[in-house]
C-alpha cells in the first residue's frame with residue numbers, strides 16, 4: 001500500500017550536491033509557508049527517517065496500548081462499560097493501522113516495522129509498561145493517558161507531512177471520546193463509596209508521574225526536538241506540552257476531589273502555570289531500556305498475537321491472490 005513513495009529515485013532524496021542544497025532550501029521554504037509535504041515530494045533523507053521513526057513508534061504505541069485496557073474487557077463492571085471499552089480498544093487498533101499506512105507512504109515496509117517492534121529494537125510509549133491492577137486504572141488511562149495523548153497529538157494535526165497530519169485528525173476525534181469516557185469512570189468512582197474513592201485516588205497515584213513522562217525527556221535532553229520543530233513535525237517542545245497538560249489536568253483532579261501525588265505542586269499566580277516537582281528520569285530510562293514493570297509481558301503478548309494471527313494473514317493473502325487471478329482470467 002502507498003508504495004508510490006518508493007518511485008522516487010534515490011538522488012531525489014539525497015542532497016549532497018549543490019542541487020541538493022537548492023532542493024533543501026526550497027523544501028524548507030515550503031514548510032515555512034505551511035504547505036504540506038506529500039509522499040512524492042522531494043524531502044531531506046533525515047526528515048524522512050525522523051518521520052518513519054516517530055510515526056512507527058506512534059503506531060507501535062497504539063497497538064501495545066491495547067493491552068493494559070484489553071486486560072479489563074472480560075472484567076468490566078457492566079455490559080455498558082464492556083461495550084464502551086471494547087470499542088475504545090478497537091479504536092486504538094485502528095489508529096495503529098492508519099499510522100502504519102502513513103509510515104508506508106515514506107517507503108517503510110510494514111513487515112519490517114512490526115519485526116522491529118517484536119524483536120524489541122523499536123521503541124513504543126513508556127506508559128504502556130505499567131500494570132492495570134484495578135478497574136480504576138482503566139478510568140485513569142482514559143483520563144490521563146488519552147488526555148496526554150490529545151495534548152501531544154492535536155498539534156500533530158498541523159504536522160508538515162500530509163499523510164501523518166490527516167491520520168491525526170480522525171485519531172484526535174476518537175481520543176477525545178476516550179478521554180471523556182475515562183474521566184466519567186473516575187467521576188463515578190470519585191462520587192461512589194469510600195472504597196471506590198480510594199481506588200480512584202490510588203489509580204491517580206500510579207498513573208500521574210508516568211503520564212508526565214509520556215511527553216518525553218526534558219527539552220535540554222531531547223535530541224530530536226530542534227530538527228522536528230524546524231521541520232514543523234512538532235509544533236511544541238516536550239516541556240511545553242507537559243506544562244499544558246499539567247495546567248489542564250490539575251483543575252480536573254480538583255473537580256474529582258482527588259489529590260495529585262506531588263507535594264511540590266502549586267499554582268504560580270504570576271504566570272498562571274502550575275509548578276510541579278522533579279520527574280524521576282532514572283525510572284523513565286529504565287522503562288525505555290526494557291526494564292519497566294510490564295515490558296517483557298507486553299512484548300510476549302504481542303509476539304503471541306502475531307503468531308496466532310499468522311493463519312489469518314496467510315488466508316487473506318491467498319484470497320487476494322485468488323481474486324487477482326480471477327480478474328485477470330476474466331480480462332483475458
Ligand code: BYC
Nearest residue numbers: 058061062065092124125126149213214216222223224225
Ligand atoms: N516513551 O528526542 P526526543 C496513545 C524516546 S499512544 C518511549 O524527545 P521525539 C494511546 C524517543 O523516541 C501515545 N520513548 O524524541 C494508545 C527518542 O528515542 P529514539 C504515543 C520515548 O521523537 C492507546 C528518545 O526518547 N504517542 O496515545 O522528538 C491507548 C529521545 O526523545 C518517549 C506518540 O507516539 C516515551 N514516552 O519526541 C491510549 C506521539 N519519549 O527514537 C493512548 C508521537 C521519548 O531516538 N510522538 N522517547 O531511539 C511524539 O510526539 C514524539 O515522538 C515524542 C518524543 C514526544 C514521544
